Amino acid sequence: MKNRIITISRQFGSGGRTVGREVAQKLGIPCYDHELIERLAEESGFAKEYIKNESEYRPFGSRLASALNVGTGFDPLTNQDRLWIAQKRMILELGAKESCVIVGRCADAILEDQADCLRVFIHASFEQRAKRIVEVYGETEVPTERRLRDKDKRRISYYQYYTDRTWGDINNYDVALDAGRLGIDKCVEIIAGLY
């Protein structure tokens, strides 16, 4: 198997983004994470902050809106739907064009039919993720535990809505690693070794 593209899905606070950056650096290929949001902003016309905040929310009720508007000529797409379409097109273009690491953004599902895509999932225990988000992002008014639970719920729901797959289902990944137990460096070594 030739792994030209590496997709990294990760639990919030697991260190998956750092793993992605370091794998890309080690392999000398680009890593798309925040860069995708910037490109998406340029192409879609939405503001970066809006994309960052909204693009992980599934549009509640949009199916209903869609059903109610059949045949009326009214565009039933929500902003989230439009963002999803732009994001999907962008990831498919990236996948067809260059070797790279893509962090998050449902890239594993979008590129699932690409034989040369290595699909990675990075996770860690709740306790280790809680510790990490305080270290990396600092404290906020919202309790750490709630920040983690909210983000998890949002990702699971968004992923399920747009891909019809279960987020974190072991069968969807070539490699799943507990970065809390193995450490970031070991994860980077394993993934780079599979490229």
Add this chain to the structure above:
Amino acid sequence: MKNRIITISRQFGSGGRTVGREVAQKLGIPCYDHELIERLAEESGFAKEYIKNESEYRPFGSRLASALNVGTGFDPLTNQDRLWIAQKRMILELGAKESCVIVGRCADAILEDQADCLRVFIHASFEQRAKRIVEVYGETEVPTERRLRDKDKRRISYYQYYTDRTWGDINNYDVALDAGRLGIDKCVEIIAGLY
């Protein structure tokens, strides 16, 4: 993290047992799989074939039996319960005694509190598992698809019943690998490299 014990949970037909044997060989430590059944037979008095066939079935109705027999002096344990108790004791003893690879038998859950236990899950696509079980075990009267589905259902149910955990939940494993996509050799290399 020092990984003195490696537990390998695996989907039927994924090649997980072969991965376990080869990792043990590479590391020069024992691998327990069929050996556990033999030891269990010696210690429990049950026949090997009985253990092989029954020990992956959860005892339907035993909780009811248990409830009905409270205080009557009648032993409410099913044969499966007795096998489970013997198996658990044996795995805890092995874990306390020596470095080894243990394939299946809920060893990941039984040894979950051992800090020096590397918990591995090996899976593969349905198509690849179907191909492999015909190659390894030959054709039977039962269609391949049904053999896979039955075995999957049995393991999921048995594991859930005795460990109160979900079999194949990505969060329960330090490393999960798709042996169909990565190949047996690469899986062995990664796991041995983590020891």
